[in-house]
C-alpha cells in the first residue's frame with residue numbers, strides 16, 4: 001500500500017463529502033464510518049459558541065477538537081490551517097486575527113477548496129485565502145506564519161515526519177502550532193493499518209500518542225504539550241484505544 005494509494009482514498013472520501021450540499025454530521029461522514037472500528041469519531045457540538053453564519057456555512061462535522069480555542073490567536077497574526085476542508089477553523093481564526101491579520105487554508109482535495117472558496121465569498125472573509133496543496137510540501141513561504149492550526153487531519157498524512165518538518169519550515173521563530181488529531185493508545189495492528197477504509201476514517205493512520213509527540217519534538221518543536229484529551233469508545237475486540245488530543249508546540 002503506497003502513500004499515493006492512501007492519498008487517493010482520502011481525496012475520494014473527502015471529495016465526496018465536499019460535493020454533498022449540506023452539513024455532513026453522522027456515521028457515513030467524516031472520520032470513522034458506520035462499518036469501521038471506531039464508528040463515527042468526530043464530535044458534533046464543537047462549534048456551538050461560534051457565530052451562526054460561520055457554523056452554518058462551513059462546519060461539515062469533520063473536526064475532532066477546537067485548536068482555535070488554544071492557539072493564542074491575536075489581532076494581526078498570520079495563521080495557517082492544515083487540511084482546512086470547507087474552512088470552518090479558517091473563518092473562526094479570521095475573526096480573531098481581524099482585518100490586519102490573515103488566515104491561509106491548505107487542502108489537497110480540489111472539491112474542498114472550491115467549497116471553502118464559496119464559503120469565503122458568502123461570509124465576505126477578505127482576510128482568508130485557500131490554497132490547493134499537500135501538507136508534506138506546503139505551498140507556503142519559509143518562516144512566514146505565526147500560528148499553525150489543524151483539525152483531524154495529520155492522522156490522514158502517510159509521512160508525518162515530513163508533515164511536521166514542513167510545519168517547522170513555514171513557521172516564524174517563536175511561532176506555535178496547535179493541532180487536534182486522532183491518536184492511538186497502544187499500537188494499531190498491521191491488518192488494520194492496511195485497510196483503506198480505516199485510513200480514510202482516521203483510524204489506520206493514527207500514531208501512538210507518545211510516538212506522535214515524539215515526531216513533533218524530533219522536528220525541532222519545543223514545549224510539546226497535550227492541552228486537551230478525549231477518549232472514544234471503540235470496538236471491544238480491538239486492543240488499542242483511540243483518543244482525540246489537542247497538542248501545541250513552539251518553534
Ligand SMILES: C[S@@+](CC[C@H](N)C(=O)[O-])C[C@H]1O[C@@H](n2cnc3c(N)ncnc32)[C@H](O)[C@@H]1O
Nearest residue numbers: 014062063083084085107108109134135151156
Ligand atoms: C477530516 S477532514 C477535516 C477538515 C477540516 N479540518 C474540518 O475540521 O472540518 C480532513 C481534510 O484534510 C485534507 N487532507 C488530508 N490529507 C491531506 C494532505 N496530505 N494534504 C492536504 N490536505 C489533506 C482532506 O482533503 C480533508 O479536507
